Amino acid sequence: MKTALVTGGSGNLGRLLSRQLRSRGVQVVQFDIPEAEPQDKDADEVIVSGDVRDSALLEKLIKEHKPDAIFHLASLLSGTSEADIEMAWQVNATASFDLMRLALANDVGQFFFASTLATYGAGVADPLPEDEPQWPDLFYGATKVAVERLGVYFKLKHGLDFRCLRFPLVLSPFAPPGALTAYPSHAFKAACNGETSYVFPVSGHIGTSTLFIDDVISSIVNYNWADKNKLNRHAYSLHSYVMRGDMVEEAIKKRFPDFNARYEPVAAAEHMLGGLPDVVDDSHARADWQWSPDYDFDGTAAKMFELFS
Ligand SMILES: NC(=O)c1ccc[n+]([C@@H]2O[C@H](COP(=O)([O-])OP(=O)(O)OC[C@H]3O[C@@H](n4cnc5c(N)ncnc54)[C@H](O)[C@@H]3O)[C@@H](O)[C@H]2O)c1
CATH class of the missing domain: 3.40.50.720 (NAD(P)-binding Rossmann-like Domain)
Incomplete structure (x- = not known):
């Protein structure tokens, strides 16, 4: 190319x-x-x-x-x-x-x-x-x-x-504002910017396949x-790991003990993220072109903190 x-x-x-x-x-x-x-x-x-x-x-x-x-x-x-x-x-x-x-x-x-x-x-x-x-x-x-x-x-x-x-x-330090799925990325950013609370538009137990x-x-x-x-x-x-709001809150609290998630579910976000699966079969990608993600949730959280600090 x-x-x-x-x-x-x-x-x-x-x-x-x-x-x-x-x-x-x-x-x-x-x-x-x-x-x-x-x-x-x-x-x-x-x-x-x-x-x-x-x-x-x-x-x-x-x-x-x-x-x-x-x-x-x-x-x-x-x-x-x-x-x-x-x-x-x-x-x-x-x-x-x-x-x-x-x-x-x-x-x-x-x-x-x-x-x-x-x-x-x-x-x-x-x-x-x-x-x-x-x-x-x-x-x-x-x-x-x-x-x-x-x-x-x-x-x-x-x-x-x-x-x-x-x-x-996708968890990313550059997550765009227009995506219903961007809230966990924005929560990491808010915590690293010194905010002690962040509104999660999705209940903490709702899981979603994530990269x-x-x-x-x-x-x-x-x-x-x-x-x-x-x-x-x-x-x-593609799939790497399941991510839930309560996992994000816990990871942030380990780093910033004063942080709290405020769960205020928004119907559209709850519907979309609640409807997405926790786990996706990505075996074809693994077999055909050796897809293999490097980051699990803990690795992602560590990298997000590193990138925002
Ligand atoms: N981030 C995620 O969670 C995710 C998940 C699944 C798929 N995707 C897909 O990946 C792609 C990139 O997503 P992203 O996270 O980088 O989003 P993003 O919003 O950061 O990037 C999309 C880009 O498209 C540009 N754009 C929008 N309208 C345009 C127009 N009329 N003309 C020219 N450019 C225009 C925007 O300015 C923006 O820079 C998208 O196709 C998205 O659907 C993203």
Whole structure:
């Protein structure tokens, strides 16, 4: 891989992925809305501002830079999608459709899409088998499952090297505000900033399959470097450990004994996180491209404290 286009390139995953790709010698074009542009740009960051719905601009960019891979991360998240479903459809679904067609028309070859466990909907089996039917009940999940299907169509019909990972909740020091799943990340940050209390919008006993951000980034890199012929599935679900609010509270209290979680469940967050499984079968990823996360919950908590101190 010589050149890559990363949409959502100023986001939580996009910036770290871009750094990782650059460290492998890949020239990276990070694409994001101007409002997302970071203040602390790295010297070698090439950031292009624009809207992913502007397919004429993306066509110009692809023709100019000739990427051999697109990492498509630009998206509205769970909360923001539910709040504006028209815009969520345009950004998450229509723009993805247009971008995959541009990838095909310009011989980009490899197209990575970041999907989510929210494509399965609530009340699924736990542990979640990968082949569980995907019937999302939130608009975010509906847009994501639509793109999964479109990607598979373009792969089977036109040979696009479509690759897709379904992430569970991601714990990250850079967790975006628009995700219903971001509260544990924000709780760590609040405690490290000296706050002695934080409102958890989900009951403490509700568990959710979780990954630490560093494992997310290495999964994207390793999967996209994997031999195409060894990938037996169109998409893979990933899992590392179960995380509950009370585990987050306990971990923070060990470090900051005065800290208290205030549990004030919000229906939408409780519904989404309560509906996600604690454990996900990720054996296909482990077998096909040797997926193996480095971080368990304790390792994640230690790293979050280190990064915020
Ligand atoms: N963080 C998680 O828990 C999680 C879990 C599962 C899947 N994902 C997926 O991973 C991807 C990255 O998520 P993230 O955590 O980095 O979120 P993020 O919000 O930090 O990043 C998304 C980026 O997309 C950009 N974007 C939004 N609308 C755009 C538009 N119209 N044009 C151009 N850019 C636009 C945003 O500015 C943002 O920088 C998303 O596709 C998300 O659905 C994230």
